[in-house]
Amino acid sequence: MPAHGHDAGGDLPGWPLPALVLSAAACSYLLLVRRARRRNPVLGWSRRRTAGFLTGTALLGIALLPPLAPxxxxxxxxxxxxxxxxxxxxxxxxxxAAPVTLLLRTLPAAGGRRLTAVLHSPPVRLTTHPAVALTLSTGSLVILYFTPLYNAITGDPVAHWLLHAHFLLSGCLFAHVIAGPDPAPSRPGVRVRLVYLGVAIAAHAVVSQLMYGGFWVHIHAPVPQVQAGAEIMYYGGDIAELLLAAALVSTWRPEPRRLATREPVTARKKTAPA
Structure with a gap:
């Protein structure tokens, strides 16, 4: 048995369950897209967003299904x-893929108002603050890899699936706060979000480097595996965060300069008759 994990053959749910869940999610999104286009043929729905959702479910499938999952x-x-x-x-x-916007376009009026009220509620405003999203996504890595938590989780199938859920939800939360197209009433400006993204990039790099050097790491695995895993997290994280930064910058709409409505006082003084 591996030093850091457990046998993937008998105590983990089989691959059909995540495959069914992901297929159901993709079909549900496509049905909502069809409904949105029927309701408003002129506005329609972006094919790019649809492709994004299908790409996301495909990436989850690669992660949760063989051969990578075992x-x-x-x-x-x-x-x-x-x-x-x-x-x-x-x-x-x-x-x-803007799933919340898609829901708002397809829900009945009463359901849309309820969803909008939830988005403006204090708990959601607190959760979608960049500091909270950063702590849940990047800060949790410190607790996971620099305490005995990782080794305890890998020995418990249920806890391991809960870890997957945490990775997914916290990752979606951070991506939504930084560059999501869905409505976010308490989202700060682009400059502030760039600062939080920079902090996330730096923190992720520090965690990866500490793992590579073996400092304070609690991972029961051969050292070459831990170092190679740290490299995957370091370089793979850089690419993902650059993509997130590109998505954020693409939403930047500089404010138009205000035209002066009157001449400056100094100019009027210069042109005043003696």
Missing amino acids: LAHEDFRGHAAQHMLIGMYAPLALVL
């Missing part, structure tokens, strides 16, 4: 690759 329980390098897909790449694709 490898993630036998080799820390597989876990690192799985973490990148579930926690960074798939969330970005899913968030850019």
